[in-house]
Amino acid sequence: MNITEIKVENYEKVVTCKDEASGLHAIIAVHDTTLGPALGGMRMLPYKTEQEALDDVLRLARGMSYKSAVADTGLGGGKSVIIGDPKTLKSEALFLAMGRFVESLGGLYITAEDMNITIPDLEIVRRETSHVTGLSRASGSSGNPSPYTAHGCLVGVQASAEEAFGSPDLNDNRVVLQGVGAVGGRLAILLKEQGAHVTICDINTEKVERLAAEHGFDVVDDANHLDVDCDIYAPCARGAGINDETIPRLKCKVIAGCANNVLAEERHGFDLRERGILYAPDYVINAGGIINVSVELLPGGYDEVEAMRRINRIGEALRQVYAIAREENIPTAEAADLLAERRLEAGKKSVS
Secondary structure (H helix, E strand, O other), X not given: OEEEEEOXXXXXXXXXXXXXXXXXXXXXXXXXXXXXXXXXXXXXXXXXXXXXXXXXXXXXXXXXXXXXXHHOOOOEEEEEEEEOXXXXXXXXXXXXXXXXXXXXXXXXXXXXXXXXXXXXXXXXXXXXXXXXXXXXXXXXXXXXXXXHHHHHHHHHHHHHHHHHHOOOOOOOOEEEEEOOOHHHHHHHHHHHHOOOEEEEEOOOHHHHHHHHHHHOOEEOOHXXXXXXXXXXXXXXXXXXXXXXXXXXXXXXXXXXXXOOOOEOOOHHHHHHXXXXXXXXXXXXXOOHHHHHHHHHXXXXXXXXXXHHHHHOOXXXXXXXXXXXXXXXXXXXXXXXXXXXXXXXXXXXXXXX
């Protein structure tokens, strides 16, 4: 196993690993551990080049620092990527090697589930390192994070409704929810339970039809969902959905969903503000999953009651973001970054 450090400005540690025996080619990026060890998921993708993988892991690690800071998890931000096709390259040997790679950082980085990585994969990783979270309940971890992410998003939608409409009560609010996967589908159910009129869509029409039949949701074709008038638009699937093409089509007052990287570019936050559309920054509203797994690291281990208490603070975090946006006259996405940077700076001062 060949581990090589790459010096990257403003990152605490970035290392690559190549293991010829298992075929592992991976990168771990630790952005900032001011507030605690760097927690962030492991993903596996067939990146075309190592540079493409490096760009992705750096962006994600920085995002995790900001996400954890705003969510007040007591953790820092990091990420890991495995370069390769998950359909053909996965093996026990590869994940054992990845476990040794994680262990080589001595707890500076703690991994978790992310794109194309499953709990069984992480169970193999854990045979070589204890620095793994988000495993099954049977193993003493917190299990599937999706219900906790969905609950946190509900709390965030309520806080956003309060900001935009003066009340967190969702009764009779019209919501268009795009993407009914593990998190989005659960969020749709929670919103309906709160009295919202929910219209759903997804490229997977079978999921849409099943949920509509079970819960009475209205349905719209995915390609035309932005043409539906609504109070709240909840993007819960693909990233970069708010872009030059979609923004002129928006017919909502609030954007609050569980998708990652909702804004295609930073400037689109300014476009939303000019149109009077309130945007709940993605890494603030969808932090329920990372908050939940962070509770595994508390003394005494995982406690669901404590996890839910902390997830419910997402509403307060969003209220702080919205207050900063008003005070500084800046888009909410920029306000979220500013809140994260202030907390990171305060953490650095407290240890200096």
